[in-house]
Amino acid sequence: MSGIERRAARAIERQLAYQQARAARLRSSAVRVMAWMAQRSAAVRARLAAIKPIPDDARVLEVGCGAHGLILFFGTSEAVGVDPLADHYRTMLPDWQNRVRTIAASGEALPFPDASFDVVLCDNVVDHAEDPRRIIAEIERVMKPGALLYFEVNVHHPLYRAAAALHAGWRALGLPYEITPFADHTYHFTRDGAARLFEGLALKKASESDTIAVETRRQRQAPLRRPSDLLKRLFFKNAAYEVIAIKTTG
Numbered sequence: 001m002s003g004i005e006r007r008a009a010r011a012i013e014r015q016l017a018y019q020q021a022r023a024a025r026l027r028s029s030a031v032r033v034m035a036w037m038a039q040r041s042a043a044v045r046a047r048l049a050a051i052k053p054i055p056d057d058a059r060v061l062e063v064g065c066g067a068h069g070l071i072l073f074f075g076t077s078e079a080v081g082v083d084p085l086a087d088h089y090r091t092m093l094p095d096w097q098n099r100v101r102t103i104a105a106s107g108e109a110l111p112f113p114d115a116s117f118d119v120v121l122c123d124n125v126v127d128h129a130e131d132p133r134r135i136i137a138e139i140e141r142v143m144k145p146g147a148l149l150y151f152e153v154n155v156h157h158p159l160y161r162a163a164a165a166l167h168a169g170w171r172a173l174g175l176p177y178e179i180t181p182f183a184d185h186t187y188h189f190t191r192d193g194a195a196r197l198f199e200g201l202a203l204k205k206a207s208e209s210d211t212i213a214v215e216t217r218r219q220r221q222a223p224l225r226r227p228s229d230l231l232k233r234l235f236f237k238n239a240a241y242e243v244i245a246i247k248t249t250g
Contacts, residue, residue, distance in 0.1 A: 007186045008130035014184050015128065016085055019067045023092040026067075030095040034073070037096065041073035048119065048148050051206050051244060058118040063107045063139060064125030067092070070150075071121060072099050082110060107135035115144045122151045124240075126197070127187045133197055140201045143247040149203060151243045153194050155210060157235035160188040194241045203245040215239040 026033055048054060057078055062071035065081030067089050072081070079100045083089065086102040105111050107122070108131050120139050126132035132153075139149060160181075181188075191210055198205065216239075219232040231237075 004130055004186060008128070011128045011184055011186050012084055015066075016088055018184075019085070019089065020092060022067075026093060027095065033068070034096050037068055038073040041070045041075070044070055044121070044123075044150055045074055048150055048244060052146070052148055052246070054119060054148070059116060060119040060121070061110075061112070061117045061142065062121040062123070063110065063135060064122060064129070065102060066125070067097075069121075070123055072096050074121070076119075082107065106130075107138060110138045110142050112142045114141055116142045117147055118144055119148045119150075122149070124152050124154060127153055127185045127189055129186060132187060132189075136197045136203075137201060140203055140247060145247055145249040147247045148206075149243070149245040149247070151245065153189055153241055154238045155189045155191045155194050155212070155241040156237050156239070158190050159235045160237060161190055161193070163188075189241070191239075191241055195243075198243065198245065202248045204248050205243055205245050207244045208242070210239055210241045212236060212239040 045054060054060075054076070056076055058076050059078040060071060060074055060076045060080075062069045062074075062079075062081045065071050065083045065086070069081050069083070071079050073096075081100060081102040082105045083102060084104060084106050086104040090097045090102060103111060107125065107129055120143055122135070122139060126135050129135055136151075143149065187193075191212065195208070216236040219229075219236060222229060222232075224230055224233075
């Protein structure tokens with residue numbers, strides 16, 4: 001197993017442990033959590049529909065649907081989610097996980113024929129994965145010509161990319177010390193790095209945005225509660241990079 005394969009497997013392992021620890025609390029507040037999920041899904045659907053109408057029988061896929069996927073309340077009759085931990089989530093969080101069909105599979109090898117979907121969602125997932133570029137290529141493959149893609153991932157100051165590479169290096173040498181943010185993610189993307197995931201693919205960006213300025217301002221104004229907060233004041237972290245794209249015909 002290569003270093004990146006080990007890091008991806010570790011990220012999935014940590015994600016499962018995190019969601020298992022939260023599951024009981026989430027079940028006890030299911031109504032509130034589901035209302036939040038429904039509101040977020042509706043907002044994303046409305047933004048996509050402003051570019052191209054989405055019929056209620058549209059075939060919709062979410063890659064990396066996780067524990068709180070957009071697909072669960074997206075509101076189409078032909079909806080499916082894919083996640084490596086899907087079987088676990090159905091057992092842990094049945095109140096909302098059983099709303100749509102989910103499949104345990106990786107985004108790097110989607111179990112669908114070419115040109116299968118009208119809409120694909122990929123919400124803050126690829127930085128946990130083994131091969132983000134391969135995931136985007138697989139998404140393009142399963143999209144019909146004219147299909148819509150909603151994509152989001154967290155992006156960071158280049159400092160964090162360098163720190164993540166250093167962390168990966170000492171872990172590859174067998175050193176046991178593990179830093180949580182770098183163990184939870186296989187990649188810490190810069191904005192430019194995230195944008196390059198789309199290069200050379202038949203995906204035309206209809207909109208592209210980020211929250212770097214917003215997060216930089218917020219993190220500089222936040223109270224200092226721990227040493228890492230000072231670092232965030234100087235070098236932004238966890239800004240959202242978002243793309244809405246359309247599959248072109250050639």
